[in-house]
Amino acid sequence: MSVHSEIKRVTTHILQEMKNRGEKISCLTAYDYSMARIVDAAGIDLILVGDSASNVMAGHETTLPITLDQMIYHATSVVKAVKRALVVVDIPFGSYQGNSSEALRSAIRIMKESGAHAVKMEGGSEIKESIVRVLSAGIPVMGHLGLTPQSIYKFGTYSVRAKEEEEADKLLEDAKMLEACGAFSVVLEKIPASLTKLVSESLTIPTVGIGAGADADGQILVVHDMLGINKEFKPRFLRRYADLDSIMNDAVKNYVKDVKAQDFPNEKESY
Known part of the structure; x- marks a missing residue:
């Protein structure tokens, strides 16, 4: 019997056990019912309903425009x-920066209305109050350090973070702070692999990397990127596991051709 069939439901506790025994954690994003069903059935450990929905589902340039209501809509579809x-x-x-009561309200709405299991918040010491407030309500929090896309206008670039000693030191401090507050895990995005190793070894909670090398306790990618649906995005850290853009394009072309040629529907496909 495989490990996957034995586990009824992955919990934060199970992720912790996976880190403790050295088993890597597999994570992907999903934003809708059909995709989430496929990803879940394939045995993924964690699904992130990412604000990357702003880019891949809604076509925005950044993650900033997506609203709390839209995130709840996507989350509800995935949870089902x-x-x-x-x-x-x-x-x-x-929905959480600078105001801990708004952070709590947002997190409660996500949990109550979507049925999700945890929330993710970007940032370190600057949002500590919000993180503590959400955790105090019994809502599990995943942290996110390194390249934090919600702060893209502050950085002005999507390049690798924490290459300088000062920023690396702050990241390690922030990671330890997240653990001390009670976060169950932390995402490390686009940071040097050596720093990922240091952070992962310094924390008892699991780290999940994206563009952060092999030493994180888990890995995450955006599902549309790894399936090759979104071909424009080609960072070094992305491995494509399929070329769905071409497959879907060919399928639609063939459908158009068959409709024009009056080959679809045929007699068997009619009532």
Whole structure:
């Protein structure tokens, strides 16, 4: 019997056990029922309903425009499909920074209205109050350090973060702070692999990397990127596991051709 069939439901506790025994944690994003069903059935450990929905589902240039209502809509669709994975939802930009009671309200709405299992919040010491407030309500929080896309206008670039000693030191401090506050995990995005190793070894909670090398306790990619649906995005850290853009394009072309040639529907496909 495989490990996957034994686990009824992945919980934050199970992720912790996976780190403790050295088993890597597999994570992907999903934003809708059909995709989440496929990803979950394939045995993924954690599904992130990312604010990257702003880019891949809505066509925005950044993650900033997506609203709390839209995130709840995506999360609700995903939760309905998932039988095994832990479902984590991004609290979107503007719904928690600078106001801990708004952070709590946003997190409670996500949990109550979507049925998700945890929330993710970007940032370190600057949002500590919001993180503590959400955790105090019994809502599991996943942290996110390194390249934090909600702060893209502050950085002005999507390049690798924490290459300088000062920023690396702050990242390690922030990671330890997140653990001390009670976060169950932390995403490390686009940071040097050596720093990922240091952070992962310094924390007892699991780290999940994206563009952060092999030493994180888990890995996450955006599902549309790894399936090759979104071909424009080609960072070094992305491995494409399929070329769905070409497959879907060919399928639609063939459908158009058959309709024009009056080959579809045929007699068998009619009533």
